[in-house]
Amino acid sequence: MKKNQSFLIMNKASKFSFIFLLLSYSAMFAQKSINSYKYIIVPIQYEFQKSEDQYQINSLTKFLFNKAGFTAVLSNETYPEELLKNNCLALKAVVNNNSSLFTTKATIDLIDCYNNKVFSTNERKTKEKEYRKAYHAVIRETFEDIEALGYAYNGSESVIIPEVEKREIISKTVEPAKAENKLTEAPKKILGEDRIEEVTVPLVEKPVVVPEIVKPMSKSAFVKAIEGTYNFGKWGNSKITLKGEHYSVVSGEENFEFATLYKTSKPNFYIIKWNAFKQPQLVEMDSEGSLKVDSENGVAIYKRIN
Structure with a gap:
């Protein structure tokens, strides 16, 4: 009886260990x-x-x-x-x-x-x-x-690009083939007075111009300066100005600084520290220059005025 109990305990322990290793x-x-x-x-x-x-x-x-x-x-x-x-x-x-x-x-x-x-x-x-x-x-x-994954892009080459997507259309001129690679017509016979000679007439390839496909410039290529005037909701139209190593957010109506913005490693992301709240928040500046701030009620958007 004791041997069976010991076996069952070991069996359960083995199962838990296997599951833990599998999840890890x-x-x-x-x-x-x-x-x-x-x-x-x-x-x-x-x-x-x-x-x-x-x-x-x-x-x-x-x-x-x-x-x-x-x-x-x-x-x-x-x-x-x-x-x-x-x-x-x-x-x-x-x-x-x-x-x-x-x-x-x-x-x-x-x-x-x-x-x-x-x-x-x-x-x-x-x-x-x-x-x-x-x-x-x-x-x-x-x-x-x-x-919990602790994501950090490592620039791995393991992401395979499909062969079709590797092909880029660029503007170029296709040069005529070299002499040794020239295409030839079938041999032609030239008749003379007393002999027949076979000669090979090379075909000359004409240059082919492939038109260039112009892709639109990505909006992400332009990073707007964060300095400007924004509608900050209950604070009204407020100005963001550079102040040393950070940015100051000042209410236009009451003329007081109610928040401070700090730069991050990404040019369109900032950290905002409200004077009225202890917890800082992440700010994203979108392609239109407006600010998106994560809050308890969702994403608050403060539109840029100028």
């Missing part, structure tokens, strides 16, 4: 794979949404990926030049809505350019009744799994 291996593999990708593409509308960026799900997802260290773009934005040439540098972020009648449930899948699932988060759920708050709550919770 899976996490290490996912981290290694995800670190090979430089971009995240967030669709502007998912199947369960009735309109683009409904409930700000898509812009929040993009914001949280950037906050986690990725470089995320919405599918309707202008892509960086290298991403236009090789879409295998990116993973597509798919938010899956698994909600029931009274519960909002969601997971996030990361899909590569071959439609393979590279990573999936655990399902998160809430019984919050208001749709916007419910979706934001479960999406924020799913990012606990994504942040």
